Amino acid sequence: MPSSPILNRQALYLRPDASRVIVRPFKPATEPRDLNPTDKTRANHIVDRILALSPEQAEHQLADVLENFLGRHRNLLQTFEARADEMEDAFRDHSRFTTIQRQLVGAYFLSEYSFEASALFNPSIVPHPDQSGTTAGALRFILSLRAVGEGHVSSLTFRTGLVGADGTVSIDPTARLASNPAVQHLGSGPGGDVAVTFRSSEDISERVIFPITESQSNGIEDARFVKFEDSERTVYYATYTAYSGRAIRSEIIETSDFVTFRFSALRGSASHNKGMALFPRKIDGRFAMLARQDNENLYLIYSDDLYTWDGGTPILKPAAPWEFIQIGNCGSPIELDEGWLLLTHGVGPIRKYSIGAALLDKNDPTKVLGRLDEPLLRPAPSEREGYVPNVVYTCGAMRHGDQIIFPYAISDSYSNIATIDIRSLLAAMDK
Numbered sequence: 001m002p003s004s005p006i007l008n009r010q011a012l013y014l015r016p017d018a019s020r021v022i023v024r025p026f027k028p029a030t031e032p033r034d035l036n037p038t039d040k041t042r043a044n045h046i047v048d049r050i051l052a053l054s055p056e057q058a059e060h061q062l063a064d065v066l067e068n069f070l071g072r073h074r075n076l077l078q079t080f081e082a083r084a085d086e087m088e089d090a091f092r093d094h095s096r097f098t099t100i101q102r103q104l105v106g107a108y109f110l111s112e113y114s115f116e117a118s119a120l121f122n123p124s125i126v127p128h129p130d131q132s133g134t135t136a137g138a139l140r141f142i143l144s145l146r147a148v149g150e151g152h153v154s155s156l157t158f159r160t161g162l163v164g165a166d167g168t169v170s171i172d173p174t175a176r177l178a179s180n181p182a183v184q185h186l187g188s189g190p191g192g193d194v195a196v197t198f199r200s201s202e203d204i205s206e207r208v209i210f211p212i213t214e215s216q217s218n219g220i221e222d223a224r225f226v227k228f229e230d231s232e233r234t235v236y237y238a239t240y241t242a243y244s245g246r247a248i249r250s251e252i253i254e255t256s257d258f259v260t261f262r263f264s265a266l267r268g269s270a271s272h273n274k275g276m277a278l279f280p281r282k283i284d285g286r287f288a289m290l291a292r293q294d295n296e297n298l299y300l301i302y303s304d305d306l307y308t309w310d311g312g313t314p315i316l317k318p319a320a321p322w323e324f325i326q327i328g329n330c331g332s333p334i335e336l337d338e339g340w341l342l343l344t345h346g347v348g349p350i351r352k353y354s355i356g357a358a359l360l361d362k363n364d365p366t367k368v369l370g371r372l373d374e375p376l377l378r379p380a381p382s383e384r385e386g387y388v389p390n391v392v393y394t395c396g397a398m399r400h401g402d403q404i405i406f407p408y409a410i411s412d413s414y415s416n417i418a419t420i421d422i423r424s425l426l427a428a429m430d431k
Contacts, residue, residue, distance in 0.1 A: 006424045007376050007406070012171050014145065014159065014415040018117040022178050022208055023073055025083065026111035043090040043109075050104050051094070062104050072112070074177060080106030115155050115178065115208055116147035119387055121409035124225045124331055124396030126236060128160060129257055137165025139400050142204065142258060143407055144225050144238065145415060146395075154219035154243070156209040158258065163400045169417050175203040183212055186262075197260045204258055215265065218245035223253065224277045224395045226332035239266075239276040239289070250276045250291075252306070270301050270309040277329040277396075279340070279365075288365065290315075290329045290342070298327055298344070300365050315366050316358060322348040322375055323356065330355055331396025334404065335362070338426060339369050341404070345393055346375070353391040354378040355408065359429055370429030376420065377408060386411020 028042060053061065070076055083106035084097070097105065128140040143159040157178075161171040181196035198207045211217050223240040238253040242265075250271045254262045266276070270291055279288040287303040291312065299312035318324050323346025330343035340360040345353055354375035361367035377392050384390050394408040397420075404420040 006420055006428060008419045008421075009380075010169055010417045010419070012169060012417045014120055014123075014143075014171065016116040016118060016120040016147070016414065017174070018114045020116055020174070020176075020178050021072060021112045021114050022180055022210070023076075023079060023110045024113040024210070025086070026109050028109075043087065044092050046108055047091055047094065047105060050101060050108065053104075055098070055100070058098075058100050058104055062100055062107070065104070065107050069112075072177070074179060077103055079110070080104070082106065083110050113149055113210075115149045115210070116145075116157065117149045118152070119148040119413050120145050120157075121148075121412050121415055122146040122222045122393055122395050123407035123409060123415045124223060124238070124394070125398050125405060125407050126225045126227045126396070127398065129234075129236075134162070135165065137401075139163045141398065141405070142225075143171070144223050144395075146220075146222060147208070152219075153211065154221045155211065156220050156223055156240075158204045158207055160204055163403075163405055167401070167403050167419060169405060169419065171417075172205070175206045177206055178208050179206045180208065180210065181261075194263045195260060196263075200257075200259050207258070209261065212263070213242070215242040215244050215247075215249060215251070216263075217243075219243040222275070222395050224275075224329075224331045225253075226278050226280050226396065227398075228278065228280050230282060237278050239278055241274045248272075248274060250274070250309075252278075264307060266307055266309060268303075268309040270299070270312055275328045276309070277332045279333055280335060283363075283365065290333065292326070292328045296326045298329060313366050315360070315368060316344065316371075318346065319371070320346070320356075320373055322346050322352075322354045322378070324348060325351070327356075330394045333360065333365070334397065334399050336399070336422065336426075340365055341422075341425075343376070343394065343397055343406075350390060352379065353393055355392055355394065357425060357429070359426065370426065370431050372425075372429055376425075377406075377418065379411070383410045386413030388412035 080103040084102045123145045125143050128142050147155050147157045181198045184195045186193040194212050221241040223238040225238040228237050236255050242251045250266045276289050276291040287306050289301045293299050297314045298316040300315050301309050301312040303309050325347040327346050330345050333340035333342045339362045342358045344356045355377040356372045356375050359370040379390050379392050391411050392408050397404050397406040402422050406418045409415050
């Protein structure tokens, strides 16, 4: 039995597209922090060769680069100049570059990166902050996805779509181009915050957030977005795993418009693990989070300031055979009249991942009111093959009317969307 009759799979497959590229710094052992003293000459050898070109040759070479790449990116000449500025510390003293020379130098220290060439998976979903133009009963949404490219580096990308009044789900076409944001390093905040800002005129599917800090250098993984509401404002948070190539830690994103995003580190004993999921509002005046601290069970944790997470109370342990190895959350809890609906993942024999659900008390989430004995979703025969076989996974669902809109990843390779009937789900839980 591949899945529960409560769940309805759609046919909205989101697959990686190798044609979507951004330009990233190319460092052929040139940056001072990467070099032995004798290696610094390599950057200068490249510059010397460029400066040896005649003005006509340099102009021809730059025109050839633009002819090959201009239709693939916006503002390439400005990007070339900005990269040349970044490289100045790697260059020895030189005569002033002409505009063409500077642009050509920048081009030699950039490369294209196909950010979703390998995988597009582990999605989460939230209502779009702009609902203008939607018809009565419909809801526009934003889907976040983990994109993986060369070197297995994970970045964050987005899609938009619509849930119709009749519950049908559609995904908007993806923009052809992709863009990098402007980056601002902020002095305040826990661990030194970073903010990134995109052009508001760009389609949200163009926006790619690539690792910025040392802690993220090998990946921004599994962002769990949630629409968070308090008495003052509505804001979107996303907890995610920052991976440096050597260590992991949990960090958090804050945005109100999906144009500007602020990244902050989390601290405390509970922040050194994967898979933290924030409740969509405070409980008894405190922030609340679900996390797995011991690679096996799910814990409830509280914080007074959003950034410090210590301790925790175990609330869910493996119970059914399909989750005997471990359980974890599948995104932030969803508030219903009956309680907090929590999607969970379980790992069973042959490291097969399935998705289940539990219902937590609204006032005291340590109390489990109900739980599915059998999975909502397990890999169908057509979903078992991929980069990591036998895995279905999600980083967050949302409610729309009497349905849960439920994006999920397939074998760490691509994604799809399903819907869940809330009444049928609650009726199936053991009380």
